[in-house]
Amino acid sequence: MTDQEIMSVILDSFIGGSDTTSHFMCFIVYRIAKNSKVLNRLREELDSIYGQNRTRQVTPEDLIKLKYTEAIIKETARILPVSPIILRFNSEDDEIAGYKWPKNTAFTMHFAGIHHNKRYWKDPEEFNPDRFMFNEEIKNSLIIFGGGLRACPARRMSMIVLKCLIVLIFRKYDIELIDKDAPLDYSSTIINTCNKLYIKMNPRKD
Numbered sequence: 001m002t003d004q005e006i007m008s009v010i011l012d013s014f015i016g017g018s019d020t021t022s023h024f025m026c027f028i029v030y031r032i033a034k035n036s037k038v039l040n041r042l043r044e045e046l047d048s049i050y051g052q053n054r055t056r057q058v059t060p061e062d063l064i065k066l067k068y069t070e071a072i073i074k075e076t077a078r079i080l081p082v083s084p085i086i087l088r089f090n091s092e093d094d095e096i097a098g099y100k101w102p103k104n105t106a107f108t109m110h111f112a113g114i115h116h117n118k119r120y121w122k123d124p125e126e127f128n129p130d131r132f133m134f135n136e137e138i139k140n141s142l143i144i145f146g147g148g149l150r151a152c153p154a155r156r157m158s159m160i161v162l163k164c165l166i167v168l169i170f171r172k173y174d175i176e177l178i179d180k181d182a183p184l185d186y187s188s189t190i191i192n193t194c195n196k197l198y199i200k201m202n203p204r205k206d
């Protein structure tokens, strides 16, 4: 690889990796803080793994047990994916769905549309992590990290990072939204970004 290629891979990772994870985490905190039932279920899961020891390291075994935590991450991404679209160009003339597509046509894939389609999801507007506990998911109806050859190379690591962040925050702290009725304040461009999220954070009382 040339220096320039190495440089662009590093830059890609910084750009593709920092905003995505931080906005995703804001969306997760908002959904949990907004839904007391979800928060209680999450605490039950965390307490069953960590008990009163709220400072020990998260282990690989914990990551497997964190099923409800993973369901929250997936449901947050289903409702509002950080990356709602991806682009692809066809390298050859093609025919798809009865239409002819000349080489170099730009295809935009709209994940958010798939995530809210009633053909794939029951009550798609409802935030309900349980749908991932009971295998409601149909193949390719949830696309968080893109797909195919250019899928996000950090998809596994990102799930681990998000799980660890949820554990570190929610096993130890009470998080409250300052304005419980305010809708999530976000902007939508090629990625969905959280504009602001005001929260109160205190050590857990129980």
Ligand code: HEM
Residues within 6 Å of the ligand: 012, 013, 014, 016, 017, 018, 020, 021, 024, 082, 083, 086, 087, 144, 145, 146, 147, 148, 149, 150, 151, 152, 153, 154, 155, 158, 159
């Ligand atoms: C939760 C956080 C993340 C989300 C939601 C996310 C999502 C995505 C999506 C949707 C794509 C496009 C995939 C496609 O075109 O099929 C992508 C590509 C990419 N992501 Fe991530 N990503 C995340 C975290 C990261 C992190 C932490 C890194 C690096 C450390 C990273 C590096 C990249 C790179 C380099 C690409 C381009 C891959 C290519 O074009 O071949 N991402 N990501």
